[in-house]
Amino acid sequence: MTEDGFRGREVPIWIFRGDGLSGEERQYMVELSPGMVVLDAVLYVQQHEAPDLAVRWNCKAAHCGSCGAEVNGRPRLLCKTRMDDYMRRNEAVHVGPMKTFPVIRDLVPDIRKNYEIARRIPPFTPAHPAPFQLWPEDVERLKEFRRCIECFLCQDVCHVLRDHHRLDHYMGPRFMLKLAELDMHPLDTRDRTPYVRREGGVDWCNVTRCCSDVCPEAIAITENAIIPLKERVADRYFDPIRDFWRGRSRRPAPEPPEK
Amino acid sequence: MNIDPLHYDVLIVGAGGAGLRAALAAAEEGARVAVLSKSLLGKAHTVMAEGGIAAALGNLDPYDSFDTHFYDTMKAGHFLNNYRMVSLYTQEAPDRVLELETWGAVFDRTEDGRIMQRPFGAHSFRRLAHVGDSTGKELIRTLEYKILATKRVDVYPEVITTRLFLDDNGRAAGAFCYQRDDGRFLIFSAHAVIMASGGWGRVYKVSSNSWESTGDGAAISFRAGAELMDMEMVQFHPTGMVWPPGVRGILVTEGVRGEGGLLFNSQNERFMLRYDPERKELSARDVVSRSIFREVQAGRGTPHGGAWLDISHKGPAYIKRKLPTMYEQFLKLADLDITRERFEVAPTTHYTMGGLRVEAETGATNIEGLYACGETAAGLHGGNRLGGNSLGDLLVFGRRAGLAAAAYAARRPGTSSLSYSSIEEERRRVLAPFAIESGENPYLIHAQLQQLMSTYAGIMRSGTSLTDGLGHLERLSERANRMSADGGLHFNPGWGLVFDVQNMLTLARAILTGARERRESRGAHWRTDYPDEDPEEGRRNIVQTLGPDGRIKVRDEPVPEMPPDLRRLFDDPVSPGVKRQREEASRARGSEGA
Ligand SMILES: Cc1cc2nc3c(=O)[nH]c(=O)nc-3n(C[C@H](O)[C@H](O)[C@H](O)COP(=O)(O)OP(=O)(O)OC[C@H]3O[C@@H](n4cnc5c(N)ncnc54)[C@H](O)[C@@H]3O)c2cc1C
Ligand code: SF4
Ligand code: SF4
Ligand code: FES
Numbered sequence: 030m031t032e033d034g035f036r037g038r039e040v041p042i043w044i045f046r047g048d049g050l051s052g053e054e055r056q057y058m059v060e061l062s063p064g065m066v067v068l069d070a071v072l073y074v075q076q077h078e079a080p081d082l083a084v085r086w087n088c089k090a091a092h093c094g095s096c097g098a099e100v101n102g103r104p105r106l107l108c109k110t111r112m113d114d115y116m117r118r119n120e121a122v123h124v125g126p127m128k129t130f131p132v133i134r135d136l137v138p139d140i141r142k143n144y145e146i147a148r149r150i151p152p153f154t155p156a157h158p159a160p161f162q163l164w165p166e167d168v169e170r171l172k173e174f175r176r177c178i179e180c181f182l183c184q185d186v187c188h189v190l191r192d193h194h195r196l197d198h199y200m201g202p203r204f205m206l207k208l209a210e211l212d213m214h215p216l217d218t219r220d221r222t223p224y225v226r227r228e229g230g231v232d233w234c235n236v237t238r239c240c241s242d243v244c245p246e247a248i249a250i251t252e253n254a255i256i257p258l259k260e261r262v263a264d265r266y267f268d269p270i271r272d273f274w275r276g277r278s279r280r281p282a283p284e285p286p287e288k
Numbered sequence: 289m290n291i292d293p294l295h296y297d298v299l300i301v302g303a304g305g306a307g308l309r310a311a312l313a314a315a316e317e318g319a320r321v322a323v324l325s326k327s328l329l330g331k332a333h334t335v336m337a338e339g340g341i342a343a344a345l346g347n348l349d350p351y352d353s354f355d356t357h358f359y360d361t362m363k364a365g366h367f368l369n370n371y372r373m374v375s376l377y378t379q380e381a382p383d384r385v386l387e388l389e390t391w392g393a394v395f396d397r398t399e400d401g402r403i404m405q406r407p408f409g410a411h412s413f414r415r416l417a418h419v420g421d422s423t424g425k426e427l428i429r430t431l432e433y434k435i436l437a438t439k440r441v442d443v444y445p446e447v448i449t450t451r452l453f454l455d456d457n458g459r460a461a462g463a464f465c466y467q468r469d470d471g472r473f474l475i476f477s478a479h480a481v482i483m484a485s486g487g488w489g490r491v492y493k494v495s496s497n498s499w500e501s502t503g504d505g506a507a508i509s510f511r512a513g514a515e516l517m518d519m520e521m522v523q524f525h526p527t528g529m530v531w532p533p534g535v536r537g538i539l540v541t542e543g544v545r546g547e548g549g550l551l552f553n554s555q556n557e558r559f560m561l562r563y564d565p566e567r568k569e570l571s572a573r574d575v576v577s578r579s580i581f582r583e584v585q586a587g588r589g590t591p592h593g594g595a596w597l598d599i600s601h602k603g604p605a606y607i608k609r610k611l612p613t614m615y616e617q618f619l620k621l622a623d624l625d626i627t628r629e630r631f632e633v634a635p636t637t638h639y640t641m642g643g644l645r646v647e648a649e650t651g652a653t654n655i656e657g658l659y660a661c662g663e664t665a666a667g668l669h670g671g672n673r674l675g676g677n678s679l680g681d682l683l684v685f686g687r688r689a690g691l692a693a694a695a696y697a698a699r700r701p702g703t704s705s706l707s708y709s710s711i712e713e714e715r716r717r718v719l720a721p722f723a724i725e726s727g728e729n730p731y732l733i734h735a736q737l738q739q740l741m742s743t744y745a746g747i748m749r750s751g752t753s754l755t756d757g758l759g760h761l762e763r764l765s766e767r768a769n770r771m772s773a774d775g776g777l778h779f780n781p782g783w784g785l786v787f788d789v790q791n792m793l794t795l796a797r798a799i800l801t802g803a804r805e806r807r808e809s810r811g812a813h814w815r816t817d818y819p820d821e822d823p824e825e826g827r828r829n830i831v832q833t834l835g836p837d838g839r840i841k842v843r844d845e846p847v848p849e850m851p852p853d854l855r856r857l858f859d860d861p862v863s864p865g866v867k868r869q870r871e872e873a874s875r876a877r878g879s880e881g882a
Binding site for chain 2: 062065066080087092095148161168172177
């Protein structure tokens, strides 16, 4: 690690202060140290100037997913976002809460809705209790989905939720990931396709890939989770060949009874 | 103020692995359960655990067995452990791991499709069931989704307990809490209370622990009359990150050494060959930590005062597959590629072996109706915890505490009555920091406490340092009485920190007191004025209670004595499994020769 030239310099940082009703950005000064991340800077302000500055964090190492916020308008983990990246580009640092969710205070959003969705998802239902024989390749495939740290940055960025406020219709990328993970578990016995379509609302996703772009765990949410789910829904509910010959837009077939 | 309490059969303070497992067990018994936590669901400290869960499944090494795991754990704990807890733990851990798979966890696999196990310091065999280097995440995520799907369990995220209430008969009866988002006070009444609030690593300056690990449950119970035990035993993990400053103390999993990482001093010497030629880098944590500490003291430290850890010889593909989180962590936070370069590590405060004194089978404390499990409880790990034995602890004793608390709650007649005056008293105490003008800054008091503890009761202690430490602590505590808070009740970290710091001051006093009392070096407790183990000292656990005058009372409890059949295991210099393996090998050689 190079001892960078930014060390010891005082720089400004703008942090949103306020609640769901009102608020504004305020400027604070922080003393840079080598390798400093934005969370360090926020905690510095908390220690020196604003003891009541609200922020969530736990691990400081991008493992727990507590510190999701927006830095210069982009959803990020505060503990993984380096101050020197902005300094090098001569960019000012503006920190605000995730925009898709109501604000409790300062950088802390109200993300209870996500847990309400999580509660509704039918749990893993294996054919028999463990021990299971699972092959390394199966596990490798599931692993990507299981890397999720539930930071909800993908929920924050998804335009269906962010701009169209359709959390009631579409569970959002995090939970598509969860459903794909359950669906692809070799021992899960539930038929989840009807759920993915109806309660999950997978049709709302129009594959913009914004969620994959912001995921701090670099999970290919769209490619590896959502598109396969969409394909299953299409296989079950649409008959593409017939639709092609009739030259019509796809129309859902009647729903088969749930297994 | 609205003081209508919320009623539950079992109230659980903590949503880490221990609290969640306890909740599932209690709910299974039909109890109505509330689970409280300082953070959101799934974010507790447990999520950070990396290396794995120690359970003698024997998937790779068929000679492994629960008595071998028992042997390793007792030995690593330097025989201060409660052998009954160790025995229950080692027998039940494999079932608890398998049960996680039934609930949806997916562990790494062997070629033949069984759960993969990795070697770890001072374990006789490859024993840690793991998921790359993010096992804690898998554990907590699995329990989180199981809890979400369980009726009868209500989760209260960001609801923080400040006080335990007892009823007129001295039984646990409820708790006072504040809700972080709106600052509202919540009063819980319950037939049984389980403390599963984790450890208190934040008492020290360099620590792998999150902001939550301030020992609230232990301190709150201690104030209510519960006994603390083995408080002098604080584990310093040998490999914390050192550089840059912002990440100092963040853990480098023991998995790095488990997967073949080697330690060097500034003279490129593999110094562990000198300190423990047999187990080398995979020696017990107390040994490796002290070795690094000694190298640095002898002037052979790295630029920022640590040792070099090198895994690059394993090649990028292997490292990225087995240690993906470590690879990312160093790349992003330290601009360092561990597949190509070595990196600096130094000891970091990691785990608190001491805690509430409990009954082995149930987790019951000396207060009727109060239970404890997980890192908050003492007894399983003795003088030093083996890697991987904590996650197993959470599952085995979380379940046991949950079952016992539910059974007790069902037995206990009537509703638990809370006294209005104690609720009112606590409400006033909790609001007091807002009324203090130009008071002390809790962030500053915390920083000074951490400095104090690292200086006087760190990895190395002596009678003088501990006495000095107690003196300084007394003065600091006096100033801390005037900690104040700015702003309002809504999500106010500075206000909450006041109570965290009060709890840490209480536990710091117990650490210093216990450490001064133990006149020997044993496990994690290293006294320069008593550098050796003393068999007499090793026969006692140091137990502390808080008198009504606020003074700590210290008393000895004899370490529970093993029955002869277990004790005999230790006549051998190697564990039973290794012995069987060697015997078999020599028989095989013998028959080959014949
Ligand atoms: C980086 C790291 C890696 C580790 N790796 C391993 C490993 O590989 N294997 C292993 O066996 N162990 C490991 N450990 C240790 C292990 O993770 C912990 O000891 C264990 O997770 C503790 O679990 P717990 O349930 O007792 O408490 P925690 O997980 O600490 O949870 C405590 C809970 O109590 C809540 N709480 C605390 N105070 C209050 C209050 N006043 N009111 C309400 N709620 C409260 C908290 O919010 C939290 O929900 C590791 C530890 C660290 C730090
Ligand atoms: S790909 Fe789908 S889920 Fe992801 S952001 Fe775009 S619309 Fe949302
Ligand atoms: S999928 Fe990625 S962005 Fe979404 S919650 Fe999980 S880790 Fe965060
Ligand atoms: S603090 Fe845990 S992800 Fe940032």
